[in-house]
Amino acid sequence: MSSPPRYAIYYAPSPNSALHRFGSTLLGYDAVDGIDLPFPDGVAPDWREVTEDPRKYGFHATLKAPTALAAGRTEAELLDACAAFAGRARRIPVIEPVVDAISGFIAVIPAGRSDDLQQLAADCVTEFDAFRAPLTPEDRTRRKPERLTEPQRNYLDRWGYPYVMEEFRFHMTLTGRLSDERRGSIVARLRERFAAIELATLAIDRIALFKQADGASRFRIVESWRLRTT
Secondary structure, three states: OOOOOOOEEEEEOOOOHHHHHHHHHHHEEOEEEEOOOOOOOOOOHHHHHHHHHHHOOOOEEEEEEEEEEEOOOHHHHHHHHHHHHHOEEEEOOOOEEEEEEOOOOOEEEEEOOOHHHHHHHHHHHHHHHHOOOOOOOHHHHHHHHHHHHHHHHHHHHOOOOOOOOOOOOOOOOOOOOOHHHHHHHHHHHHHHHHHHHOEEEEEEEEEEEEEEOOOOOEEEEEEEOOOOOO
């Protein structure tokens, strides 16, 4: 029996942007078209394996973690909710993007904290929660709650994901988890490539609805929306 579709609210850069090309090329997958891309040369001999996990999700930053739809909810309703959310005026977060290690992974992250970005992520968590199917015991076990802090366990049980609210850390993942010995050299190579796109600031001015058709599929973008600024 196949698993039901899962949906996530992510930040994904414009498909026409240098950042989209940078991240998608490194992952070897474009979530806009759902196609494989040639892997870049010169990063690591086992780059396909290094990027295997993030490739499944496409290049993105999580705002509302993947979930099956709650009973009685439809994709069309979620699309309408995304459009309504994007249409409400807000302060658009602007960050200085850098490539660095985070929790054993390498990702594009902000150089410093952004209160506007924390607020955007918190709004996504709360406002789309009505579409989230309840956390199953299997899902909870998969999150390894014994390794989480007490606040993270509380968030897991309340919101279905532990890294929300003050635990949220914006990151656009580029690799799977790496050993300490490997991270340094790969970070240096990815920083060189990132410098070439000359991206001094990044406005987090879009949301995208990603869909995973079943457990064996990769996530693809269903639709994306530009956020309305104040």
